[in-house]
Amino acid sequence: MSESGWNSKVTRRGFLRSQAALAAAATPMSALAAHTTTPAAVDYYDKLGVQTFLNAAGTYTDLTSACMPAPVQAAVALAAKRWVHLKELQEKAGAYIANRLQCEGCCISAGAASAITLGAAACIQAANNCRPMDIPRLIGSPQYPKNEVIVQVPNGYDEGIFMCGAKTVVVNSLDEYKATFNANTVMTRVENAAERVIIGQEDWLAVAHDHGVPCFLDAAADMPPIENLWKYTQMGWDLVCFSGGKDIRGPQGAGLLLGKKKYTDLAQANNNPNEGVGRGMKVGKEQIVGMVAAVDWILSQTDEGMEKESRKRLALIADMVKDIPSVKTSVIVPATANHFPQLVIEFDPGVIGASPLELKARLATATPAVEINPHTGSTRASQGVPPEPNALVVVALLLFPGQDAIVGRQIRKVLKNPKSMGAYDPSAAPRRG
Numbered sequence: 234m235s236e237s238g239w240n241s242k243v244t245r246r247g248f249l250r251s252q253a254a255l256a257a258a259a260t261p262m263s264a265l266a267a268h269t270t271t272p273a274a275v276d277y278y279d280k281l282g283v284q285t286f287l288n289a290a291g292t293y294t295d296l297t298s299a300c301m302p303a304p305v306q307a308a309v310a311l312a313a314k315r316w317v318h319l320k321e322l323q324e325k326a327g328a329y330i331a332n333r334l335q336c337e338g339c340c341i342s343a344g345a346a347s348a349i350t351l352g353a354a355a356c357i358q359a360a361n362n363c364r365p366m367d368i369p370r371l372i373g374s375p376q377y378p379k380n381e382v383i384v385q386v387p388n389g390y391d392e393g394i395f396m397c398g399a400k401t402v403v404v405n406s407l408d409e410y411k412a413t414f415n416a417n418t419v420m421t422r423v424e425n426a427a428e429r430v431i432i433g434q435e436d437w438l439a440v441a442h443d444h445g446v447p448c449f450l451d452a453a454a455d456m457p458p459i460e461n462l463w464k465y466t467q468m469g470w471d472l473v474c475f476s477g478g479k480d481i482r483g484p485q486g487a488g489l490l491l492g493k494k495k496y497t498d499l500a501q502a503n504n505n506p507n508e509g510v511g512r513g514m515k516v517g518k519e520q521i522v523g524m525v526a527a528v529d530w531i532l533s534q535t536d537e538g539m540e541k542e543s544r545k546r547l548a549l550i551a552d553m554v555k556d557i558p559s560v561k562t563s564v565i566v567p568a569t570a571n572h573f574p575q576l577v578i579e580f581d582p583g584v585i586g587a588s589p590l591e592l593k594a595r596l597a598t599a600t601p602a603v604e605i606n607p608h609t610g611s612t613r614a615s616q617g618v619p620p621e622p623n624a625l626v627v628v629a630l631l632l633f634p635g636q637d638a639i640v641g642r643q644i645r646k647v648l649k650n651p652k653s654m655g656a657y658d659p660s661a662a663p664r665r666g
Contacts, residue, residue, distance in 0.1 A: 338497030372398030483527030
């Protein structure tokens with residue numbers, strides 16, 4: 234039908250209906266909500282047959298990290314009901330968070346691992362003066378040869394750097410570090426929770442900045458304390474990443490890349506919906522708003538308040554098992570990453586009749602199921618936690634009110650009668666991400 238034909242068929246009633254629809258589209262959501270009935274929520278975990286559990290382990294990716302607090306959940310739900318321009322939301326949300334966290338710039342990423350990729354892309358682009366679409370296809374070529382990233386301890390998260398066409402150069406001493414810089418160096422990277430620290434942060438920063446090279450700090454799980462959200466950028470780190478779904482308590486599929494605006498802007502240029510290495514790392518409007526709300530929420534908390542609540546819950550659990558033969562309890566706080574109280578329940582496996590790993594597996598298949606910290610039964614130190622070969626390790630930070638008592642009852646039951654929760658199958662123990 235031609236445009237003139239369509240116009241000839243417009244009626245007064247149709248015109249009024251179209252105007253009403255336009256008015257509704259412009260009406261604030263608060264007004265529309267009054268005329269909308271919210272359907273009852275469907276428990277899709279139950280519908281799909283997916284097991285749920287109480288998280289007394291910590292903010293591990295494989296265990297879906299933290300649950301969002303009620304204000305963050307509400308912000309995400311509201312954001313899902315309206316449309317916005319994604320680039321505008323990214324820009325304004327990033328500026329808001331940067332202001333709140335006292336740094337120049339912020340790029341909201343699809344988790345901390347995505348932030349590593351976007352940060353590397355930013356530094357590569359700055360060094361080579363190339364376009365996002367040239368990453369990674371032309372990086373390392375004669376046209377764009379600058380692609381070296383200096384690291385102290387290589388790890389699996391370096392894959393995010395390799396995606397950009399970069400390669401890592403490992404250094405083992407301060408002198409070697411000083412001698413490694415060359416015309417092709419684009420960035421240095423440090424993992425804050427690395428098991429082995431060869432060069433201190435101040436020396437690392439000073440040497441790199443003497444060569445005009447930006448420094449990236451992976452601090453994915455390094456909050457609390459809350460001040461770490463601005464401490465590292467103010468120390469001079471050019472880029473710092475945090476996981477959004479860990480202790481900040483935002484959406485699991487989001488993260489923060491904080492630092493110098495020059496680099497966070499370039500990171501955003503490589504981020505979705507732009508054409509670049511981050512195109513497949515989409516951060517939806519719900520995750521972006523969720524990160525803003527989570528930053529607001531965490532800044533309304535205090536380290537003292539969160540630690541007090543955590544210790545109170547751990548004390549309740551400890552009190553529920555203290556009378557069991559051979560059981561001794563203590564509380565530790567790792568020095569780096571996951572810096573919050575953890576309850577160590579030490580016991581004699583010969584007296585109890587099972588090993589810590591057996592009890593851990595049985596708790597994970599109980600009803601209700603409980604996941605406890607993977608340092609349980611560990612034979613080596615990791616991330617500031619000493620070996621705990623004869624102990625269960627329990628975290629209460631993520632539990633909702635009342636769940637600490639349930640966790641305590643389940644741990645007491647399995648310590649008193651380790652065969653009560655089914656047979657131990659080592660192959661069924663969940664892997665950690």
